[in-house]
Amino acid sequence: MEFAKFLDQQFAEHAEVVSRTAAAVREPFQKLVEACLTSLNSGGKILFFGNGGSAADAQHLATELVVRYRYNRKALASIALTTDTSLLTACANDFSFEEIFSRQIEALGRPGDVAIGITTSGNSPNVLTALAVARDMGLVAAGFGGRDGGKMVGLADPLLIVPSNVTARIQEMHILLGHALCDQVEAKAAPKE
Secondary structure, eight states, X not given: OHHHHHHHHHHHHHHHHHHHHHHHSHHHHHHHHHHHHHHHHTTXXXXXXXXXXXXXXXXXXXXXXXTOSSSOOOOOOEEETTOOHHHHHXXXXXXXXXXXXXXXXXXXXXXXXXXXXXXXXXOOHHHHHHHHHHHHHTOEEEEEEETTOGGGTTTSSSEEEEOOSOHHHHHHHHHHHHHHHHHHHXXXXXXXX
């Protein structure tokens, strides 16, 4: 019976965070969808990046846009900055781990693109550095965060903050929000063929 109680507690905690997140992110979510649509419709792209589980989310979401989310349609320009092991290790070795995403933003980003940094704490130095470079270059510097938003507050705009201190719950909301973003972008930027 202890496993059933544990599972019930996990679902209850998840449901509470879902409810609080839905209320907290309505406005920035709409702003992010609009920024992504504006970028894609003008020939721009979306750049996703983060560390650990957030790196996996970056790859997942970029793939949903390039390949497909719900249906077959034209490919949407999206890149995960977390996948090139040669680039990541060379930059970390030759410069610093803090620059692994900002170097890629500098090389690949163009004004009007959308850079989406994902960090549960809002304080990952390499994500913050990349967002600062993106903003300085004229990209939309957006973010998915958690807790109180950390140092992304005032740097990332729009910023979707999951109001939780539990990393697992924040990650669950990040993928839910990412899927919702892909759904809206796919439906509006690339109607069914």
